[in-house]
Amino acid sequence: MPTTKYLLLFLVLTVAATGCNEEEFLEERPLSFFNPDNSFENFDQFESSLYDLYARVRTTHYSEDDFSYAHHYGTDMMKDARLSNSVGRIGDYTSAFNPTSGLVNWHWERWYKIVSSVNFILNQLEASDLTADQVTLIQAESRLFRGLAYRYLVYLYGDVPLYLDAISSPRTDFTRAPRADVLAQIIDDLSFARDNLPGITEVPDGRLHALVAQQLLAETYITTGQNDLAIAAATAVIDDPATALMTERFGITAGVDSFDVYYDLFRKGSQNRSGGNTEAIWVAQIETDIPGGLLTSTGGISGNRFERFHAPAVFTLNDPDGNSGMLSWVGDLNGGGRGVSFMQPTDWFENDLWASDFDNDIRNANHNYRRTIMYNDPSSAFFGQSAIEFPGTVIQSSDWRFYPWLTKVTTPMNHPPALYADPSIFLLTANAGATYTDQYYMRLAETYLLRAEAHLAAGNAQAAADDINVVRGRAQATPVEAGDVTLDYILDERARELSLEEQRRITLHRTGKLVERVRLYNDHNGDEIQDYNALWPIPLREIEANTTGNLPQNDGY
Structure with a gap:
């Protein structure tokens, strides 16, 4: 024991005499696990971070939770069949849409997590060893996700915090940016994505490409009143040589005479370009086992x-x-x-x-x-x-x-x-x-209806009717006359064509038609919806946590 004690004392004195760089000595260098410093060193690691964004978007739309389907329930098209008080099924608007509602928190949190992840990815690019082309590609794909996230946030909540930098420590100073500023940022992100992502034929099924950005731009330009730009963006999708409405039978049910091409669109294996579908623009990839x-x-x-x-x-x-x-x-x-x-x-x-x-x-x-x-x-x-x-x-x-x-x-x-x-x-x-x-996020039939909406807003009802009739023609429905085309007619046509594909609530919020059409057409929720339900409330917990910022509540809540 005495020998051991003196040996330890010798070692301590030796280290003290020779000295060391304490900061370097204490710096952690993880070798067997990932952290932010070693998780973004090469292109494959950045790609992995993008895959996580795909997964987040997919689970927000198609999870096992009732909340994923809230953009269908309580609209002009769908209601809670059991007439319950279920928040997730919009049994009643008061329970579903209040500042403490789990539904309201759920969507806020998920879209802001995507914003936060994108900002972090973009921040890590600065110190990476990626080539200039790789940096641009990661930026484009990431920014499309950020534009998509802010699209949901601005239509649901109105003025929302707009931040574009990575957050590395808790913040309590958020403010609500004006809706116009959020929409301008969406356009900026989507424009960068449009200009720098590959074409639709250059990516595998489910991967983002330039036409997805174009379609989202067309929708956003309509919201901002830039109808000529909306028409041009939609036209870029429609006129792309790789896209076309499916008008001939295809897929696993093509040989069944009692069905039709619309039925074919929704059969297993028929949603993607690899299945012969030229109408698909962006498709959620869903596999079993x-x-x-x-x-x-x-x-x-x-x-x-x-x-x-x-x-x-x-x-x-x-x-x-x-x-x-x-x-x-x-x-x-x-x-x-x-x-x-x-x-x-x-x-x-x-x-x-x-x-x-x-x-x-x-x-x-x-x-x-x-x-x-x-x-x-x-x-x-x-x-x-x-x-x-x-x-x-x-x-x-x-x-x-x-x-x-x-x-x-x-x-x-x-x-x-x-x-x-x-x-x-x-x-x-x-x-x-x-x-x-697999599930459609976007297909070309919607592109035609978006361009029709832009044409109508620009005062060209005939061009709007022509676009609508492309979709109605495939459905063997009676053509609409130009004089009968209104925004409500276009929303009707979207209901017929895009049922349970489009996030219907987002469309109605975007067009300012939610309250009006729920009152007119929803025989369960129509008597209870209030004018202030045109926007969702800001989650109360976000307001309470934001002690040094300014997150005022939306009117009515």
């Missing part, structure tokens, strides 16, 4: 819950004798899959919207907008007969058990094999309920 793919066939419904939320719970239907009329969950066009009847069409979207072309518009065909239901339980005396044709049945007393539903939300007769309890009759397990296809 692949790491990072979002969905699983064995562990419950982990995302993209459109089938579960929108398809009706037909398995609950009894026949007129009071016996079971339906098998549990049948994944065909009659059974609708694993639906639970949460997201029901409004009466307007179910009936009035289609009145003039009810029988010829293919988007309203029974295989696209399912309006029939046949008893499918062989033990029922009514097997094979229509459940709608018996007055006084459970459908009439509880209409949420069956309502017309959009077949684009499911994969009829093509669910993942592991989800079939009995594949011979397409009987599903309880783990079904997702929509097992």
